[in-house]
Amino acid sequence: MRLTGKAALVTGGSGDIGGAIARRLGAEGARVAVTYVGAQAAADATVADIRAAGGDAWAVQLDQRDPEAIVTCVAAVADQLGGLDILINNAAWNIGIPFPDLAALDAQIWDRVLETNLRAPFLLARAAADLLKAGDGGHIVNISSAGGISPGSSSIAYSSSKAGLNHLTRCLAVAMAPQVAVNCVAPGLVEETRMAGRLPDAVAEGARRQAVLGRVGQATDIAEQVVTFVTSTSISGQTMVVDGGMPGSMR
Ligand SMILES: NC(=O)c1ccc[n+]([C@@H]2O[C@H](COP(=O)([O-])OP(=O)(O)OC[C@H]3O[C@@H](n4cnc5c(N)ncnc54)[C@H](OP(=O)(O)O)[C@@H]3O)[C@@H](O)[C@H]2O)c1
Numbered sequence: 001m002r003l004t005g006k007a008a009l010v011t012g013g014s015g016d017i018g019g020a021i022a023r024r025l026g027a028e029g030a031r032v033a034v035t036y037v038g039a040q041a042a043a044d045a046t047v048a049d050i051r052a053a054g055g056d057a058w059a060v061q062l063d064q065r066d067p068e069a070i071v072t073c074v075a076a077v078a079d080q081l082g083g084l085d086i087l088i089n090n091a092a093w094n095i096g097i098p099f100p101d102l103a104a105l106d107a108q109i110w111d112r113v114l115e116t117n118l119r120a121p122f123l124l125a126r127a128a129a130d131l132l133k134a135g136d137g138g139h140i141v142n143i144s145s146a147g148g149i150s151p152g153s154s155s156i157a158y159s160s161s162k163a164g165l166n167h168l169t170r171c172l173a174v175a176m177a178p179q180v181a182v183n184c185v186a187p188g189l190v191e192e193t194r195m196a197g198r199l200p201d202a203v204a205e206g207a208r209r210q211a212v213l214g215r216v217g218q219a220t221d222i223a224e225q226v227v228t229f230v231t232s233t234s235i236s237g238q239t240m241v242v243d244g245g246m247p248g249s250m251r
Contacts, residue, residue: 002231004029007081009074011035011064011124012091014042016193017143019049020219021088021226026050026057028227033077035062035091064091064120065112074127084131086230089121089165090143096198097155110157117161118168125172129180138180139230142169143222146188146241150248152206154199162186166239173237181236183229188243189216211244 008025012018013034022034023046032050036043036059043059050057058080062073078084093116097104121142132138147153148162169184176182189196189207196204207216221242229235241249 001027001029002227003086006030006085007033007078007083008086008088009033009035009077009084009128010088010090011062011120013046013059014039015091016195017187017190017219017222018088018090019046020223021090022046022057023049023053024220024223024227025086025088025230026055027053029055030086031056031081033058033060033081035060035064035073037061037063037091064124065115067123070120070123071127074124074131078131083135084128085135085138087124087128087132087140088143088226089124089140091120092117092143092161092195094154094158094195094198096200097157098200099151099156105155105157109155113155113157113161114164117158118164121165122168125176125182129176133176133179137233138176140172140176140180140182141226141229142182142184144169144184144186144239146186146243146246146249148186149239149241149251150246152203152248154195154203169239170237177236181229181232183235183237184239185222185225185229186239186241186243186249187217187222188241188246188249190219190222191216193219207243207246210246210248212247213244216244217242
């Protein structure tokens with residue numbers, strides 16, 4: 001177990017990918033807190049799985065569109081876990097709006113997507129900064145999207161929020177060095193997830209067709225890359241695409 005003694009906060013641990021990341025961190029020995037906004041039963045199931053495997057986990061409600069709630073949540077998590085070494089900015093919100101339908105993407109939807117997917121990861125990093133710097137090597141991993149690299153996803157707002165998150169990763173890597181490494185995983189289509197189900201069918205089919213490895217990602221593939229980042233001491237400011245090798249997101 002490579003993360004024994006470490007404390008980790010995974011936002012969106014009630015979700016498909018956040019749940020997989022939390023379980024994987026727990027299996028590596030980390031004490032894990034997961035957030036949810038409404039799906040308490042799903043968050044509790046993540047916690048129960050980690051505990052059943054012999055780990056230590058806890059669920060906390062957070063609407064990360066609320067800046068004050070973020071500060072309160074991070075402090076409560078640090079109290080509960082006895083510090084904080086790892087922040088996984090995984091929670092996000094999307095809605096399916098085809099790119100050409102500009103009229104459907106109104107200011108309210110734009111703000112909800114950007115507040116949840118880009119502003120909140122920054123505010124979480126800000127709230128956690130001193131805690132992460134206090135240990136012997138803090139880590140932040142942002143969960144972005146291949147849609148933040150190539151212009152195709154559930155909506156223009158979502159792609160733009162994830163492009164911003166990719167660059168926020170680089171900015172925070174500079175800002176929080178040398179005590180904290182900041183990296184990013186950018187999944188393409190991840191099979192059997194609620195979020196993938198909100199993609200227009202043509203986008204999902206296109207991803208499956210274009211993946212040069214003949215498969216797109218599973219939630220466990222994303223969790224594996226997260227563990228690679230948080231067990232490294234020599235990588236910061238990087239975005240790793242995990243999408244089965246789509247030419248559009250190769251750089
Ligand atoms: N699934 C894919 O194919 C795919 C592809 C590329 C990138 N990603 C990225 O991977 C990450 C996880 O996606 P997923 O598929 O696991 O999505 P998901 O199952 O829909 O989970 C989303 C998570 O975000 C939480 N959340 C939503 N709005 C929130 C808010 N305002 N405040 C706090 N938490 C909020 C949800 O909480 P509740 O459960 O309580 O609602 C849930 O835990 C996201 O960053 C997503 O953009 C996913």
